[in-house]
Amino acid sequence: MPVQPVEKVWMNGELVDWENATVHVLSHALHYGTGVFEGIRCYETSQGPAVFRLREHLERLERSGKIFMMEIPFSVDEMIAATHELIKVNKLKSCYVRPIAFRGYGEVGVNPEANPVDVTIAVWSWGAYLGEEALANGVRMTISSWRRHDPNIIPPAAKVTGAYINSVAAKQEAVHKGFDEAIMLNSQGFVAEATGENIFVVRDGEIFTPPLAAGSLGGITRNTVARIAADLGNPVTEMQIQRSDLYLADEIFCCGTAAEVTPVREIDGRVIGPPGPVTQEIQSKYFAIVRGEDEKYYDWLDFVSS
Ligand code: PPE
Numbered sequence: 464m465p466v467q468p469v470e471k472v473w474m475n476g477e478l479v480d481w482e483n484a485t486v487h488v489l490s491h492a493l494h495y496g497t498g499v500f501e502g503i504r505c506y507e508t509s510q511g512p513a514v515f516r517l518r519e520h521l522e523r524l525e526r527s528g529k530i531f532m533m534e535i536p537f538s539v540d541e542m543i544a545a546t547h548e549l550i551k552v553n554k555l556k557s558c559y560v561r562p563i564a565f566r567g568y569g570e571v572g573v574n575p576e577a578n579p580v581d582v583t584i585a586v587w588s589w590g591a592y593l594g595e596e597a598l599a600n601g602v603r604m605t606i607s608s609w610r611r612h613d614p615n616i617i618p619p620a621a622k623v624t625g626a627y628i629n630s631v632a633a634k635q636e637a638v639h640k641g642f643d644e645a646i647m648l649n650s651q652g653f654v655a656e657a658t659g660e661n662i663f664v665v666r667d668g669e670i671f672t673p674p675l676a677a678g679s680l681g682g683i684t685r686n687t688v689a690r691i692a693a694d695l696g697n698p699v700t701e702m703q704i705q706r707s708d709l710y711l712a713d714e715i716f717c718c719g720t721a722a723e724v725t726p727v728r729e730i731d732g733r734v735i736g737p738p739g740p741v742t743q744e745i746q747s748k749y750f751a752i753v754r755g756e757d758e759k760y761y762d763w764l765d766f767v768s769s
Contacts, residue, residue, distance in 0.1 A: 489568050604731075661719060
């Protein structure tokens with residue numbers, strides 16, 4: 464999805480012009496994947512722009528860094544303030560927010576410890592990740608021939624740039640085969656997640672999702688969906704999911720900050736069907752919450768005051 468340039472990017476505590484938000488070609492992260500990042504959305508509400516679960520995302524950023532001994536030189540509160548400032552200065556009503564902390568320019572070689580940790584935050588307007596049509600009618604997915612990396616290869620709890628080459632391989636394979644997105648199995652053959660989304664399966668009205676131990680990222684949207692489902696009286700059960708569970712599901716949906724709540728209508732030629740009632744109910748609640756239309760969940764909204 465194309466990025467629409469805005470005026471300013473936050474880099475290591477300063478606001479710089481969009482075109483000057485560049486890094487050196489010898490930045491460690493470019494060569495070795497030593498960056499941790501987040502994807503966050505800010506939605507337009509009747510009380511102005513509100514960032515959804517901003518603190519939780521930035522806390523996960525810190526945790527991702529911790530796994531790789533990368534101490535982020537800005538506190539969560541400083542990064543919250545920077546995000547607010549950036550949204551205001553770029554005059555955005557809604558946007559995607561991409562903070563990244565990465566090993567920058569210094570030495571070359573696998574050990575990153577002599578390299579600085581640079582932190583940047585960029586914002587831009589971003590529409591539906593898998594398309595508007597996908598939100599309404601669902602996507603077609605395939606099961607990837609690429610397995611998800613397991614916890615002893617790259618910990619799934621870390622949202623680390625280097626790990627995404629695994630997602631890239633699966634996404635490219637899916638798109639070349641004519642699908643919208645790929646579901647990845649772990650090395651035991653259980654469902655882990657999609658290339659940038661967590662997966663939920665509905666069968667006989669019950670909602671299931673793989674446990675984090677299956678190799679999925681602890682998605683913040685996954686957690687939001689679990690809370691919505693519980694509040695609707697239909698709590699999510701964590702369960703190891705096999706590929707046949709996907710083929711036999713009544714409904715499947717995926718979720719993530721970028722993808723929001725997107726129905727899945729087909730998997731490898733097996734028709735799952737148009738978005739079902741459970742998916743639709745969760746999706747519409749999700750959109751109401753992020754747009755500030757449900758006061759019960761105001762705690763999750765981080766209003767950007769003008
Ligand atoms: N799994 C993966 C692999 C993943 O990348 C994401 C987010 C999720 C699950 C859902 O996590 P959460 O956003 O906390 O609910 N993927 C982000 C990046 C997508 C991209 O293309 O870049 C996102 O959704 O912003």
